Amino acid sequence: MQSSGSPSRLSVTGSELVGPYTLLRLERGDLEPGMPGQFFMLEAPGRLLPRPFSLCLAPPGELAFLVDPIGPGTEALCRLQAGDEIGVLGPLGHGYRLDVERPLLVGGGIGIAPLPYLAERLGGASPVVLGFRSAEYAEAAALLPGAEVVIDPVLVTELIEPGFDVFACGPEPMLHAVAALCPTAQLGWEAPMACGYGACYGCVVEIDGALKRLCLEGPVLDADRVGAHVEAVA
Amino acid sequence: MRILNASGCLDALAAPDIARQLDAFVTKTVTPLPREGSAPPRIAETASGMLNAIGLANPGRDRFLAEHLPRLGELGVPVWVSVGGFCADDYAETCSRLSDIEAIELNLSCPNVDEAADSAAEIVAACRAATDLPLYAKLSAAHPDVAEVARAVAAAGADGLSLINTLRATALDRELRPVLARGSGGLSGPALKPIALHAVSVCHEATGLPIVGMGGVQSGRDALEFAACGAHDVALGTVLFADPGAPVRVRAELATACVDAGVAKPEDAGSLAKSPETVRKVPA
Numbered sequence: 001m002q003s004s005g006s007p008s009r010l011s012v013t014g015s016e017l018v019g020p021y022t023l024l025r026l027e028r029g030d031l032e033p034g035m036p037g038q039f040f041m042l043e044a045p046g047r048l049l050p051r052p053f054s055l056c057l058a059p060p061g062e063l064a065f066l067v068d069p070i071g072p073g074t075e076a077l078c079r080l081q082a083g084d085e086i087g088v089l090g091p092l093g094h095g096y097r098l099d100v101e102r103p104l105l106v107g108g109g110i111g112i113a114p115l116p117y118l119a120e121r122l123g124g125a126s127p128v129v130l131g132f133r134s135a136e137y138a139e140a141a142a143l144l145p146g147a148e149v150v151i152d153p154v155l156v157t158e159l160i161e162p163g164f165d166v167f168a169c170g171p172e173p174m175l176h177a178v179a180a181l182c183p184t185a186q187l188g189w190e191a192p193m194a195c196g197y198g199a200c201y202g203c204v205v206e207i208d209g210a211l212k213r214l215c216l217e218g219p220v221l222d223a224d225r226v227g228a229h230v231e232a233v234a
Numbered sequence: 235m236r237i238l239n240a241s242g243c244l245d246a247l248a249a250p251d252i253a254r255q256l257d258a259f260v261t262k263t264v265t266p267l268p269r270e271g272s273a274p275p276r277i278a279e280t281a282s283g284m285l286n287a288i289g290l291a292n293p294g295r296d297r298f299l300a301e302h303l304p305r306l307g308e309l310g311v312p313v314w315v316s317v318g319g320f321c322a323d324d325y326a327e328t329c330s331r332l333s334d335i336e337a338i339e340l341n342l343s344c345p346n347v348d349e350a351a352d353s354a355a356e357i358v359a360a361c362r363a364a365t366d367l368p369l370y371a372k373l374s375a376a377h378p379d380v381a382e383v384a385r386a387v388a389a390a391g392a393d394g395l396s397l398i399n400t401l402r403a404t405a406l407d408r409e410l411r412p413v414l415a416r417g418s419g420g421l422s423g424p425a426l427k428p429i430a431l432h433a434v435s436v437c438h439e440a441t442g443l444p445i446v447g448m449g450g451v452q453s454g455r456d457a458l459e460f461a462a463c464g465a466h467d468v469a470l471g472t473v474l475f476a477d478p479g480a481p482v483r484v485r486a487e488l489a490t491a492c493v494d495a496g497v498a499k500p501e502d503a504g505s506l507a508k509s510p511e512t513v514r515k516v517p518a
Contacts, residue, residue, distance in 0.1 A: 005479035049279050203277075204276065
């Protein structure tokens with residue numbers, strides 16, 4: 001982990017709606033953006049525990065996170081306004097390895113979150129395929145101009161052609177399906193986390209056949225490392 | 235007043251710089267055999283608290299002693315080993331194999347295991363016979379009379395008390411199903427503080443033993459309140475998850491809180507508060 005101290009206090013520089021999601025922009029402060037797929041713990045105002053988010057975009061001087069308002073913590077984050085301050089810890093965990101030949105980015109729903117920064121770090125010309133549950137959610141595809149988009153009941157995995165080095169992030173069934181199609185894919189998982197730095201043992205998933213902490217081992221894992229015991233964030 | 239971590243709330247090998255902020259590091263509970271722990275989901279946030287059902291995940295006694303403890307010894311922080319088990323002999327055997335640590339904390343109160351343990355006093359007595367290291371008995375406030383348990387473990391040879399462990403609790407999701415795979419878990423965080431302060435107070439009155447107070451300590455003021463109730467030391471648990479810098483912060487805030495309360499040091503706050511059963515009674 002990068003820091004042994006308290007989370008950095010970062011000011012909100014703005015937020016904007018992207019379909020049903022909110023893109024929350026923070027001043028970067030003394031934090032590094034890290035590798036795509038790494039994550040940050042964001043203080044959720046009024047809540048006891050911070051929430052984990054992968055970095056969505058790294059504009060100059062800023063860190064931007066895509067927030068899906070699914071509960072009281074994420075809703076509080078979506079209500080933040082320019083000038084508000086929150087505590088931020090990171091970057092944490094292991095992100096995507098970028099040394100591949102034929103990248104293909106695959107995202108499902110809020111799993112689009114780490115892909116814009118990943119695309120930027122890969123050089124911007126990588127093909128992207130995205131799947132969403134509805135047209136409203138699919139508005140988030142605006143974060144990745146040029147992406148191919150499908151809407152439920154069409155599955156994003158139907159767009160994956162052989163021969164690519166797949167980077168994926170999305171709901172658990174999608175990741176299992178990607179893993180079955182592309183055994184060498186790099187998959188970004190999520191799990192409930194209280195701390196993000198290995199202290200709470202809350203985020204275990206089945207990795208290499210045993211329950212291990214996703215925050216330390218992942219959240220990006222090679223497809224062949226993950227077993228069945230992965231749970232979606234409530 | 236020393237600042238420790240609550241057992242199971244910090245991995246000193248994963249975050250050594252955070253452990254070094256502490257006056258002593260308390261390990262996750264070690265059991266005789268390895269335990270993979272509970273299936274996920276294991277945690278849930280609640281109003282003023284959180285639930286965990288980690289299930290005493292640990293590498294087991296042999297591997298802990300061979301691989302983990304030597305590395306913990308290199309951190310430069312005094313180490314307390316939290317010992318767990320399912321009968322008195324389990325605890326005593328682990329205690330007999332520990333040395334070169336500052337203290338042993340006997341976890342007599344994990345809410346996340348089903349197996350019935352021997353009585354707290356029996357376990358402490360067996361451990362007392364097995365080691366000369368300081369023994370702290372970690373008790374649950376779920377007992378109807380925690381002071382009675384405290385007296386019993388004191389008589390059995392405990393050198394100190396750790397108060398309190400999490401309390402068994404349940405949280406439901408939007409579909410009214412338990413959030414935790416295990417169904418229930420241990421409640422921690424600010425919701426516990428009033429319960430913990432009471433337990434510290436009555437156990438202090440009952441035994442006079444050194445007490446590590448824990449349960450919802452978020453600030454220096456909280457730590458001072460534990461001192462006022464008779465705690466010698468405090469341990470940080472849930473607060474570490476949101477703020478890994480909490481040990482340094484709480485220590486600094488504690489100094490300020492002493493000034494605000496008009497006491498020279500935290501220990502002096504103990505004279506300000508007595509048992510909630512004996513003070514605050516309005517004379518007839």
